[in-house]
Amino acid sequence: MTIYDYPEYYEAAFSFRDIQAEAMFIDQCIKKYSDIPVKSVFEVACGSAPHAKELVSKGYEYVGLDINRNMLDHAMYQNKNLNPAPKLIEADMSNFRLEQKIDFAYVMLGSLYLDSQKGMSAHFDSLSRSLKTGGLYFLDWCIQFADPMAPDARNTVFNEANGINVESKFNIRLIDPAEQMYEEIWTVKINDNGRHKKFEMIERNRAIFPQEFLLFIENRTDFEFVGWWRDWDFNQPITGNSAIARPIALIKKI
């Protein structure tokens, strides 16, 4: 069992986000950069689909994909009154097919779980098949601008939602430099209104470095790079050597 099998605890652990503001930003991003009118939005690794309600209220149709059934069931339950109802698909991000092409895609919180270059190509192939020409793919925190081994990357954070207190401790170590593979040990202590639980999750992830990402996109014939920005702010393109919080990147299907 991992925290993804307890969606309420997962949501409490990530309750630091301002979901309404993020959905508004997604909407602005579409208006500013999409070459096509956007009706459907598609979230890779959607988990409990935290932005679905806000995006549907802005007139979008929501489609989400995740590998974890519990997260999808929770997403369905949380959003059961939405109209149109969200479409939720259980699949692996490195190999999926959608029944209908979507107009915009996004992935949040660095949730690109691709452990090889082959897996990365397979994901972008799947996405390319699913996204209309002129549509955008928005990537939150997926490109490794900061040194993952820096001391401040190993930190402890506290969050609370609905009486659930969560202490998250992150510890990262390099396990294979040639493959750019890191292991992140995420220890979560839950105090759910007096009931205590502890999870320790070990996630192995391949870092995607900025110049590698640019080259990867340049070498494909189906996407072009639009830009990258720090701290979810289109006024702050990433240049130079200042601190980078929550980087976003944007590419377009051509």
Ligand SMILES: C[S@@+](CC[C@H](N)C(=O)[O-])C[C@H]1O[C@@H](n2cnc3c(N)ncnc32)[C@H](O)[C@@H]1O
């Ligand atoms: C950090 S959560 C992000 C959830 C949601 N997007 C959000 O913003 O809260 C990562 C999600 O990735 C999913 N996931 C992990 N590996 C996956 C894979 N190979 N394919 C699809 N989803 C995957 C997990 O089940 C989990 O729900």
